[in-house]
Amino acid sequence: MSDTVDALVPFAPDRPKTRLSDALDTAERREFAGAMLSDVLAALRAADFSPRLLTTEATGRDVPETVDDRPLTEAVNAALADHDPSPESPLAVVMSDLALATPRAFARLRRDGDDAGDVVIAPGRGGGTNALLVRHPEFRVDYHGASYLDHLRVARRVGASVREVDSRRLATDIDERDDLTEVLLAGDGAARDWLRDAGFRLDAGDGRVSVERTRE
Template sequence: MRVLVPFAAETPKTRLESVLSPAERVAFARAMLADVLRAIVETGHEPTILATAPLELAAPGLELPDDVATAVSVSVDERPLTDAVNARLPDGDATTADAVAVVMADLALATPDALERLLTGTADVAIAPGRAGGTNALVVRDPAFTVDYHGASYLDHCAIAREVGATIETIDSFRLGTDIDEPEDLVEVLVHGRETDRALAYLRKVGFELDDRDGRVGVRRDEQSMTETR
């Protein structure tokens, strides 16, 4: 199975602009990408970064360790996500070897266990939905299926699968369902990140910690750390 990891290489994570500087957003996005790639490699697959611009595996903040880097390749495609993914979906006889998985680069909570549940099914289309109707990860085993990432893509992908007669499996995973887009999502990294996760380490390094002083759980940032890293 081919596993694609789409990555906005140039101006990632703009919706975090209220809490992270542009340089910090690049570093944090790369840390999440590194975590996602490592989790995929640990499932025994060799992921391809589908990048919007050229990207070195040794780039600052990405700096993949050798055991991960040897399993990872980069494919550059400047087109919108939907077009870039559709150009790489199965076009053959839908053998297992021809199946394609698409795993978003901001699934900072993805673990090998959660990914195994996605990657080992037999349905023609397997989808791990995200919040607000998004498609955080999917597997395509039917060459008639195409993606459309605009809007409530989970519902659109279910509809497209039905149209082409493809069987659908929905993967019920909190970890795969959590994409890190907004400042409030950083809570999830601080709560569920594993000690070996680069994204968790990065947030701690730049001064984020959990904050439940007002009775609800959010994040706060240490001003000193902010000054040092900006």
């Protein structure tokens, strides 16, 4: 169980988080995306994963990387085919914007035992697939649309058992302005610090909590 598990982290430094453009300019989005990636890599390592970036261009970061500028689904499927996952050699695929993820949350992906799952899925809000752990050689991804449902179908087709990880921290990918609230509420790493330094604060107001920016 203490063997490290390889984890692929897709990253697109050339297209940083466009849906945050009403909250952050391009240079800021690039910095913030980098801070979230740092948090994800640190939490993965603390949970005994061995992360590798799957990046659209070289990053210069101190982490192994594979450069592949094809669309996400194709690039991940090429990496899955190359790795040839099995129970002895699983491969995780983890999104780089899970700013709330903790080592404990990631550790739930790699649980051993009879019900470990040939494919382990941590679904995201809106039908996405925020983290996967694959132990079956024939499973492939499809990140278009409601990928969570597609991945259930693919698993059924290839005869792979599925285990779902019910984690709010893994379900929360940071795509839109509203999601920044979650980072300020429950993050504790570089992404939370970056937002605070950029002047973002929680605004409790009357109803649901949101973010405000006190300075540019």
